[in-house]
Amino acid sequence: MKNITEILHSLFLSKIKNLSVTERFEKLIIKGSLDSEISISEDHKRLIENFFRPLNDRWVLLFFINEGEPYAETNNCISDDFVFKLSDVRPFEDDALSFKFVVQKNILNGACNVYDFSAFSLWVKNLSPLSFLNSINKTLTSNLFVNFNIIEQQETNLFTERVRVNDQAKSQKELNSSWEYFHFDNSKNYPYKSADFKITSKAGHFDELENKLIILRNLFSLTSILDVTYLREDSLNFQLHGLKRHSGEVLIDNLDEKFSIYAEINEWVYASESNISDKIGLVRNIISMYKKEESLAIDNSAYDSIISGYKIYLKENISKYIEVRGKLNDEVSRVLIEIRESLNELTVNYQKSNFLYISFFLSVFILRTMNKVDFQDVFTKDATIMFLSLLVISFIYLIYSVILVLTNRNRIKNRYEKMKLKNTDLLTEGDISKILNDDDEFKSELKYANRKIIGFIILWIVTMVIFYGALKFLSESI
Known part of the structure; x- marks a missing residue:
């Protein structure tokens, strides 16, 4: 055109x-x-x-x-x-x-027409990065992006989330002036982050604009990494609290390519919403060691140190995580053993009860049948009363044993829940649920225990009914 x-x-x-x-x-x-x-x-x-x-x-x-x-x-x-x-x-x-x-110019839907590319490039070049941002700031905050529509060079293209050239695509990300991990005094006026000015694609050349975007990306990388920052005229004042404490100021115009290491670090820290606090703490510690007293510039090797440090941190945490998982599984195993031991106690009590009246029944039966030809009236009145008493005692013992087992079962259930609650300070509820497979093994063991308790009750009562029937047949007084 x-x-x-x-x-x-x-x-x-x-x-x-x-x-x-x-x-x-x-x-x-x-x-x-x-x-x-x-x-x-x-x-x-x-x-x-x-x-x-x-x-x-x-x-x-x-x-x-x-x-x-x-x-x-x-x-x-x-x-x-x-x-x-x-x-x-x-x-x-x-x-x-x-x-x-x-x-x-009528800036409509974030579009700003550029009629003379050379003159506009000169204007951008002569502005400081912050002055350039101030000139477009109102459009950015109201429309979320600004697009420079270069009339005479439609083939030129450049894209960042907030500043574009010949690209009218809608911005998908809202601005956010509230941050949790750092304090930037001017965040209300400049609610931006480093990724807003990252150049993700370009065609042709608009070097003056690219240079401004690089500096702005580095600027907002620093504001979101350092502990405290604020703007004063054309400089950024900062405080860094790491293994060493630093404070000072840096000219915004100087935040050129050699500060792009901060943009890489920033992108790594905020790549996902998980572990940001741990990452940024590690970053500040390492930067505080790499930073020179007179400058915020750091060597590119700082990034490698950060990645290596985080890997060591994860490795230590994974070891602790595996240890916690192991302890949790051990506690579950002990709980399950207690449930089984409680059932064994019910079995032993049943056997003791049976042994008591079986031995009595056999003793009376043998003594009486040695002196009798037939098997009628084997049990005398006294023996019958004694055996009935044993059956009553056995029934009471059954009730006592069942109450004891149910009480122990409820105690174990409460202990299991407290065990899960105790580990929430180290593991998330979702992680605990995953480790315990949604309590599948524990629930399965409880179901087995409940079925076995019911089975023992039925078996115990059937045994008592059988012995009572035999007594009725063999007793002279019933």
Whole structure:
């Protein structure tokens, strides 16, 4: 597409002299002087109008004689009255004819049109990084990004989350001025993080803008790594609390490529939401050792030290984790053993009860049958009463044994829950649940215990009923 100055040359059909082009974020101003001949054709009038129609910016063209008040003026179109006034100009030999073309940019949906790439690049180059950010800050905070639409170089492309060139894609990430792991005094005015200014793709060259973005990325890497930071004019004041304590200031203009190590560290720290506190603590300790007293610059080897330190930290934590898991599994095993021992106690009590009245039954039966020919009336009244008493005692013993086992079972359940609760200071509830397989083994053991208790109760009662039936058949008094 044509450059705006080329269109103006065509418009006046004359050679423009002393051309001056100034372009900023919000405005374009073109000034120049003209030959005495002034002529505007219909074709070129339509050319400038068609050029601006899809761009939504407001423009004004002013014509001067001898730098006085505007002789002719037109807004957003080349009016017939404007053309008539220009064609009626009959300047004297020493008259100076000049014009001023002003475009007031309408920043709509974050889009800022750039009409003269060279002039705009010069404006960006002459700004400090913080001044550049201030010029676009209102658009960034309201629209989440700004896109520089370079009219004459549509093939140029650059993308970051907040600043783009010829890329109108919507930003997916909201701004956040509240941070948990550091204190940046100016976060309300500058709610940005390092990743907002990371260049993820580009085509063509816009070196001046790229340099500003690199510095801004490094700046917000420092604000989110160091403990306390605040801006004062064009410098960043900081406090670092690591193994060594440091404080000082660094010029923002100096945060060039040699500080990009901080951007790499920042990206690693905040790559995921897990272990950020542990990571940033380790980073501050290592930076405090690598940092030189007179500068915030650190050697690239600091990054390797951080990664290695974190691996050692993880290895130590994994060892502790495995140890905790082992202890948890050991405690579960002990709980399960207690459940089984409780069931064994019920078995022993059943056997003791059976042995008691079986031995009595057999003793009476043998003694009586030795003196009798048949098996009727083997048990006398006294023996019958004694055996019935044993059956009653056995039933009471059954109730006692069952109550004892159920009480012990509930005690073990409470102990199991307290054991899980005790380990929540070292493991998450989800991790504990995963280790214990959602209590599957414990629940399975309880189900087995409950079935076995019911089985013993039935077996005990059936045994007593059988012995009572035998007693009824063999007793002389029932």
